[in-house]
Amino acid sequence: QQSAFIAAAARPAVSMSSGLLYIRDVKLSASASTGIDATGGTLQMDTVVVDGCLGGGILLDGVAFNISNTTVTNNGPGQQGAIAWGGILVNSVPTTGPTDLNLITIQDNKQLGLDCSAAIQGSGVFAMGNTGGDVAATCGITTCMPASTGCGAP
Numbered sequence: 001q002q003s004a005f006i007a008a009a010a011r012p013a014v015s016m017s018s019g020l021l022y023i024r025d026v027k028l029s030a031s032a033s034t035g036i037d038a039t040g041g042t043l044q045m046d047t048v049v050v051d052g053c054l055g056g057g058i059l060l061d062g063v064a065f066n067i068s069n070t071t072v073t074n075n076g077p078g079q080q081g082a083i084a085w086g087g088i089l090v091n092s093v094p095t096t097g098p099t100d101l102n103l104i105t106i107q108d109n110k111q112l113g114l115d116c117s118a119a120i121q122g123s124g125v126f127a128m129g130n131t132g133g134d135v136a137a138t139c140g141i142t143t144c145m146p147a148s149t150g151c152g153a154p
Contacts, residue, residue, distance in 0.1 A: 004025060004026040004027070006026060006027070006028050006029070007028075007029050007030070007031070008029075008030040008031070008033060009030070009031055009032055009033070010032050010033055011030065011033050012030055012033050012034045012035065012036060012037040012055075013028040013029065013030040013033075013034075013035050013036065013050075013053070014028060014035070014036045014037070014038075015036075015037045015038075016037075016038045016039070016040070016041055016043065016063070017038075017039045017040045017041070018040045018041040019041045019042075020041060020042045020044070021038075021041065021043050021044070022044045022045075022046075023036075023043075023044070023045045023046075023048050024045070024046045024047055024048070025046075025047045025048070026048055026049075027048070027049040027050075027051065028048065028049070028050050028051075028053070029050075029051055029052045029053060030053045030054075030055065031052065031053070031054060032054050032055065033053065033054070033055040034053055034055040034056050034057070034058075034059050034078060035050035035051075035053035035055075035056070035057045035058055035072075035075060036050060036057070036058045036059065037059050037061075038058075038059065038060050038061065038063040038065070039061045039062060039063060040062055040063055041063055041064070042063065042064040042065070042066075042097055042098075043060070043063050043064070043065045043066075043067070044065070044066045044067075045065075045066075045067040045068065045070050046068045046069055046070070047068075047069045047070065047153075048067075048069075048070045048071075049070070049071045049073075050070070050071070050072045050073075050075065051071070051072075051073050051074050051075070052073075052074050052075065053075045053076075053078075054075075054076070054078075055076075055078045056075055056076045056077070056078025056080075056086060056087070056089060056111075057072040057073075057075035057076065057078075057086065057087045057088055057109060058072060058087070058088045058089070059078070059080065059089050059091060060088070060089065060090045060091065061080075061091040061092050062091075062092040062093075062094055063094060064094045064096065064097025064098050064099065065097075065098060065099060065100065065101075066098045066100045066102075067100065067101050067102070067104060068100075068101075068102040068103055068104075069102075069103050069104075069153050069154055070103075070104050070105075070153055071104075071105040071107070071152075071153045072087040072088055072104070072105070072106045072107075072109065072113075073087075073105070073106075073107045073108050074108050074109065074110075075087055075109045075110065076109050076110040076111040077110045077111035077132070078111070083115060084111050084112070084132065085111050085112050085115050085132075086109030086110050086111035086112055086113060086130055086131070086132060087106040087107075087109035087111075087112070087113040087114055087127075087130060088101075088106060088113070088114045088115070089116075090114075090115070090116040090117060090118075090139070091117055092117055093116070093117055093118040093119075093120065098121070099120040099121055100120070100121045100122070101114075101120065101121070101122040101123075101125055101141070102122070102123050102124055103123075103124040103150075103151075103152065103153055103154065104122070104124065104125045104126070104152065104153060105126045105127075105147065105152040105153040106125065106126070106127040106128075106130065106134070106135075107126070107127065107128050107129050107130065108128075108129045108130065109130045109131070109132075110130075110131050110132075111130070111131060111132035112130060112132035112133050112134075112135075112136060113127045113128075113130030113132075113133065113134045113135060114127060114134070114135045114136065114139055114141075115136045115138070115139070116136055116138050116139035116140070117138065118138060118140075119138070119139065119140030119141075120139055120140065120141065121141070122139070122141030122142075123141075124150055124151050124152065125141055125142075125143050125144065125152075126143060126144055126145070126146075126147045126151050126152030126153075127143045128145075128147075
């Protein structure tokens, strides 16, 4: 569907706890909550915008993920236990499955842009202007600059 948009208020725009979920070509906004709350299974995303979610952009907690061509902006601050975050929080890395970010823009979030409990895979990750810092060292990825064809979401 052209210009697909999911808006939510007090609940996440997307929530999953098991199975396989594939999200493509959609904009998500959860004004008072988290954009995506994933706690199990496998999440695949391509060409998604997560914007303006006051509870944080994408929470990945024990879920395998492959996220590509995605923009995460203007989210947060969210709170997960003692962790304050804004853009993407990998709260618990899964024991099996992918943990990949490819051609991602993480920008202008109101706390840390990308935070991880352990190392993940990432290429073409553009992170800039996040008020709490751009990428935590625990994520084990190197960001790219400037935003271009091979750096950040197209």
